[in-house]
Amino acid sequence: MTEQAIWRGLIVAESSDCIVVEGNHYFPPGDVKKEYLVSSDKETICPWKGRAEYYNLVAQRTSVENVAWSYPEPKDKAQQIKEYIAFADQIKVEEK
Numbered sequence: 502m503t504e505q506a507i508w509r510g511l512i513v514a515e516s517s518d519c520i521v522v523e524g525n526h527y528f529p530p531g532d533v534k535k536e537y538l539v540s541s542d543k544e545t546i547c548p549w550k551g552r553a554e555y556y557n558l559v560a561q562r563t564s565v566e567n568v569a570w571s572y573p574e575p576k577d578k579a580q581q582i583k584e585y586i587a588f589a590d591q592i593k594v595e596e597k
Contacts, residue, residue, distance in 0.1 A: 503597045504528070504590050507573035508568075511560055513537050513592065518584055522550075526594045530571070543567045550579040551583075558592070565591055 504515035504526055516532035543555040543566075554567040571586045572579060588594065 503585060505595050507593045507595060508558060508565070508591065509561060509563075511537070513558065513560070514586065514588070520585060522579070522582055523585075525587040527571075527582045527587045530584045533569075533586045538569055540565075540580075541567050545570075547572075547579075548579060549576060551576040551584070556586070569593060 502517045503515060505512050509587060512567045514528040514533040515533045516528045518529050528548045537558055537560045539559050540552050540558040541555040541557050543551045547553060551574060553572055555567040558565040558568045568589045569586050569590050571584055573580055573584055575583050
């Protein structure tokens with residue numbers, strides 16, 4: 502099964518190797534079209550996953566702030582999602 506992350510008809514990620522954690526689909530970094538993502542200044546801390554870094558989506562003459570995140574150095578219990586990228590609700594994840 503392949504999953505796609507779609508924003509306004511634009512596929513920003515596509516993979517058959519997603520990992521679902523807490524209802525969020527984490528895409529392998531190589532399966533994300535990083536030309537649409539720009540690093541954000543936002544960071545958050547999850548008690549069991551660690552520090553998350555955020556990205557803004559820039560496409561179709563529009564920018565959506567803090568719409569994706571990843572854990573570059575997750576805690577031990579979350580190592581399976583290291584550097585994987587998840588998307589906020591504005592980005593629709595569909596199974597194909």
